[in-house]
Amino acid sequence: MKILQVIPYFYPAWSYGGPPRNAYGLCRELAKRGHEVTVFTTDALDGRNRVKEKVETTVGIEIRRFRNLNNYVAFRHRIFLSPGMIGAIRKNLKNYDVVHLNEFRTLQNLLAHRYARQNDVPYIVQARGSLVNVLAKQRLKSLFDVMGGRALLRDASRLIALAPLEVVQYMSYGVDEGKIDIIPNGIDLAEYHNLPSKGSFREKHGLDAKHKVILFLGRLHKIKGIDLLINAFSGLAGDFSDARLVIAGPDDGYLPSLHYLVGELKLEEKVIFTGPVYDEQKLAAYVDADVYALTSSYEVFGISIFEALACGTPVVVTDRCGIADIIRDKAGLVAPYEAAPLKEALRQMLGDEKIRQKYGKDGQALVRGKYGWGAIAEEMEGVYKRCVGGQNSP
DSSP states (O other), rough: EEEEEEOOSSSTTTGOOOOHHHHHHHHHHHHTTTOOOEEEOOOOOOOOOOOOOOEEEEEEEEEEEEEOOOOOOOOOHOOOOOHHHHHHHHHHHGOEEEEEEEEEOOOOHHHHOOOOOOHTEEEEEEOOTTOOOOSSSSHHHHIIIIIIIHHHHHHHHHHEEEHHHHHHHHHHHTOOOOGGEEEOOOOOGGSSSSSTTTTHHHTTOOOOOOOEEEEEEEOOOGGGOOOHHHHHHHHHHHTTEEEEEEEEEESSSSSSHHHHHHHHHOOTTTEEEOOOOOOHHHHHHHHHHHHEEEEOBBOOOOHHHHHHTTOOOOEEEEEEEEEEEEHHHTTEEOOOOSHHHHHHHHHHHOOOOHHHHHHHHHHHHHHHHHBBBHHHHHHHHHHHHHHHHHOOOO
16 A cells, blocks of 8 residues: 655654654554555754755655754644645645544644545544643644644544543544544564663663662653652652652753752752663663653653563553553552652552562563554554545444
8 A cells, every 4th residue: 555644753853752753663564564655744853953854765664854944833832834745745645545644733634634535535543642632722722623623533534542541532522433443552572672781771870779760751841740750759769768760851841840840859869860862772771770650641652651661661650641551550550640649659669679570571571462563553554454445444
C-alpha cells in the first residue's frame, strides 16, 4: 500500500516528546513490511532549530519536510503554520491508498480531511492523547472543534485509540464505539537487546551504588506532574537519606518553576536535572534507576513506562495514566494523584528490593512479549486494509 502519514513534527524532532518517536517507530516497521510510506511534516526540530534536510529517505521512509513559519510558536503553543504542506496535500493526497493523520487539532488535518473527501481516499485519525479539552487553550480548542474538528472525526474511516481512556474521549465527540480501534504504542525491541552496563549514568552524574535513584524522563511540562513528584520526594527524602530524584528531559517551559520549587523545599543536593538524554544515555538512565516514576496529571499512554520496563526497571505511575491497569501489581505500583499516596508508593518500592526485582522482571517480560513494533504494525496494517477495502468495521 501507498501510505501517507501527516504529522506536525517527525524524526529527529525528539524534543516534542512521544508522538514523533512513536510515529517514526510505526512508519519504520510499515516500511519494513513492504509498504510505501511517505511522511508530510514540518521542518521543526525544537523551539529554535530546524531540520535542514527538506527531502530524505531513511529506513525506507520518504520524508518531506515543509517550512514552518514560526518554530517558537510551534514549540510553545503547538500551532504549526506551513503553507508548503498545504499545497503538497492538495496536489498529492489523491495518489495514496490511505492517509494516516497524527494528532487531532492541526490545520494540516483539516486540509487533509477536505481533500481526502474530495478524492475519495480513506483516512484514519490517531489523536495520540490530544483530544482532551480541559487543559490549556480551551477556547481555541473549542473553536477548532466547531470549525472542523468534529467533522474530521465523524468522516474518518477509523479512529485509533492508544488505550481505553482515549476511546471514551473519542465517544464524547459523538463517535460510535464501533468505529474505534485500540492499538497501543510500541517500542523497538532491538534497542534493548544489549543494554548499557550498570553504573555509567550514575558515575556521570555523581551518583554511586549506595544511592536509591528515582527517575523521571520526559518533557519538562506542567502536565507531566513533576511538581507533584518533587513534593512527594520531599516527604520521602528524610526517610531515605541516600535517595536521589533525577529529572531528565528537554525543557518545555516548566524548568524555572521546577528549580524554584526544589529551592523552596531545600532539595538542591538531592534533585538532579540532567537536561535532555537520548539514545544510549537514555537507556543508561533507565538501567541505573531503582524506580521510574511517571506522575502526569493527564497521560493517555506514556511510552516511557514501557521503555523503563524494557530495561528491567519497575515503575510507579498515577491513576491518571491511561495504562495504569496494565501496570497495576504486574509491573509496578499505581498511586492516586496526590503527594501522600505517591510518597507511600515510592517508599514501598525503594524499601523492598524483592518487589523491585519482581516488578522489573515481570514488566520486562510483559513489554518484550506484547509491545514490540512488529506486533503493533501488524494491527495497524489490518486497519489500513479494511479501510482500503471499504470495510469500516472489525
